Amino acid sequence: xxxxxxxxxxxxxxxxxxxxxxxxxxxxxxxxxxxxxxxxxxxxxxxxxxxxxxxxxxxxxxxxxxxxxxxxxxxxxxxxxxxxxxxxxxxxxxxxxxxxxxxxxxxxxxxxxxxxxxxxxxxxxxxxxxxxxxxxxxxxxxxxxxxxxxxxxxxxxxxxxxxxxx
Numbered sequence: 326x327x328x329x330x331x332x333x334x335x336x337x338x339x340x341x342x343x344x345x346x347x348x349x350x351x352x353x354x355x356x357x358x359x360x361x362x363x364x365x366x367x368x369x370x371x372x373x374x375x376x377x378x379x380x381x382x383x384x385x386x387x388x389x390x391x392x393x394x395x396x397x398x399x400x401x402x403x404x405x406x407x408x409x410x411x412x413x414x415x416x417x418x419x420x421x422x423x424x425x426x427x428x429x430x431x432x433x434x435x436x437x438x439x440x441x442x443x444x445x446x447x448x449x450x451x452x453x454x455x456x457x458x459x460x461x462x463x464x465x466x467x468x469x470x471x472x473x474x475x476x477x478x479x480x481x482x483x484x485x486x487x488x489x490x491x
Contacts, residue, residue, distance in 0.1 A: 326396040327362055330432045335382050338432045340460035340467070347458040347486050348430045349398035356428065356489070358399060359420065363437065364392055366408035373408075410437050413444030423449040428489065430458035435466040442474055442481050452481040455489055 326345060330338045338344075352358050364387045369377055377384045385391055394404065405416045421427050427445050429438055429452060438459050442452045454474055461467030474481045 326360075326394055326431050327391070328393050328395045329363075329383065329391045331395045332391075335380055336433075338460045338462065340464070341432060344430065344432060344458055344460040345396055347455070348396060351430065351455065351458060351486055351489060352399050358430075359417070360394055360396075360399075360402075360404040361412035361417075361431075361437075361441075362392055362394065362404045362406045363410070363412075364406040364408055409440070411440035411444040412437060413441050413448060417445070418448060421445070421450055424451070426451040426453055428453045428455060430455045432460050433466075434459040434461035435470040436462075439470045439474065442477075446477060446480040451479070453489070454481065454483045455486050456483050457486050 326341075326348065329336050331341045331345075348358070365377070365383070365385065366373065367387065383391075405412055405414075407414055417427070427450050429442055429445075431438060434454075434456075438454060442454055445452050452474075454471065456471050459467065459471075461470060471483050475483050
């Protein structure tokens with residue numbers, strides 16, 4: 326939930342604000358968020374260089390304010406920052422034991438949510454994706470990503486925010 330996806334531009338997510346409101350409501354109900362951020366690696370190793378050739382306007386310094394969290398109602402401190410689509414890695418693995426659940430919300434459903442869900446499931450965590458607390462590059466891309474994730478039940482479950490246990 327970063328400025329890069331909220332503001333107008335190449336990575337704009339049209340339903341960002343809708344997802345942000347749902348995430349804020351979930352956080353207000355007692356769920357404690359772990360904030361994650363996509364932060365580019367200036368080295369652009371391997372295929373990342375070609376990726377940024379396509380998205381040249383996003384070839385920005387990791388400290389650029391475009392990477393700041395924009396999630397009204399939630400204070401973003403101590404984020405997990407990675408230069409990859411998936412935010413699953415050592416830091417989240419240490420916080421969420423094998424066999425436990427991670428609840429995913431955010432953007433983009435068809436990129437970071439999809440990649441993180443797959444990584445966490447591969448690592449033996451149960452994944453719950455809150456569909457209405459996510460948004461994609463388009464409604465079609467969002468729906469397609471959720472449909473793919475639903476195929477992996479019971480490792481990955483897709484739910485609506487009103488069914489998330491608090």
